[in-house]
Amino acid sequence: MRTITPLVFALLLTACSQHPQPSLYQQLGGEPGIAAITDGLLQKIEQDQRIVHHFADTDIARFRRLLAEQLCNISGGPCEYTGGTMQESHTGFNITLAHYDALVENLIDVMQQQQISISAQNQLLALLAPMYKDITYR
């Protein structure tokens, strides 16, 4: 009996950890959730004097579609990202740390408004944070 108890515990634990976790894509609300995040973020950018000037010549419809594709793709959703690399797309803009902070702050505000769980927010931030080196000071 003594040797069996830990075994049962071990089995229970593995059973629990194998419970299918909803993907980040699902936690963000699937396609409508990501559409809402993208639109919310675009609205925030439009009102943010710190960064809006970067988008003066941007085709907003295209940017919106590509950003949604990318968020869907990196969060494990059923989308292909068809845009340029982060490095290519942001070269020539000289995006600074302050600009990056501003965008992340806007994204956080939007996710808070949409009542996305802290855990899902952090999972998404973990995927976006490393893009810093490709996006800034180019």
Next chain:
Amino acid sequence: MITRFTLALCCLLASASSVAGSKIVATGGASSIEGSAGGGIVPWAVINGYGSSDEWSATAFTSRVGVDDFTLNVFGASVSYDNKWEWSVARQTFKLDSIGGELRQDVFGVKYHIAGELLYTAWPQISVGLQYKKHRDFGLPQAVGARDDSGVDVYFSASKVLFDQVAGRNLLLNGTVRATKANQTGLLGFGSASDNNYQFVFEGSAAVLLNYNVALGIEFKQKPDQLNFATEQHWRDLFVAWFINKHVSVVGGYVDLGSIAGFDQQQGYYISVEGAW
């Protein structure tokens, strides 16, 4: 002083929509008792306030540590630029509640953020700092064997936020290595009759960010033990930090300062309020 400070903070709270820097809330850390951005007793590699690249920021703070036989009151301020440079001042008043009297010390600090970004790079954010400490009531430290009334501490800090670590929450880790001659962080002067060498000490802290505004953490501060008249021990604390917004934060904690000047088991509370612009 304290009431005027509180008044200023209330004004700040009322005008919470006024300009702040671009850094994400809580990433400026709190003000440590030496005035440098950090936790309560440990400096971090973060730069005080919310100034991101090319932005200025300023902070003012007041802190109190109350343990069995002593009370430490601190107030201070800092200015920072470009999320790279931090200049700070702090006045510490250490009240000897059981013995009577008080010891004052001023700390002038500068910190430079060398590399890495707290949130965005795989490497931690790394900073180097200097603290020039000047004792204002050196009679007692001298009487118990301290050599100098001033000293310079040099430290390297590394800080990193790791996303989605503990029940989906972010984890903040800090490590600091300090070269110091200070006895009880300088409150009992610097060096001793027999030893005027720098000592290398480690300081660390870890905090879980429950959400964007609230962190729960622990700190550990290794200390030298140079004076013969009494043993000096490492410090530790548990804290809760509430970054109400980018203008006001409050930290409360439980501290264990070990033995101080022959008084053992000095434990008690820590409270700190910071305003940032």
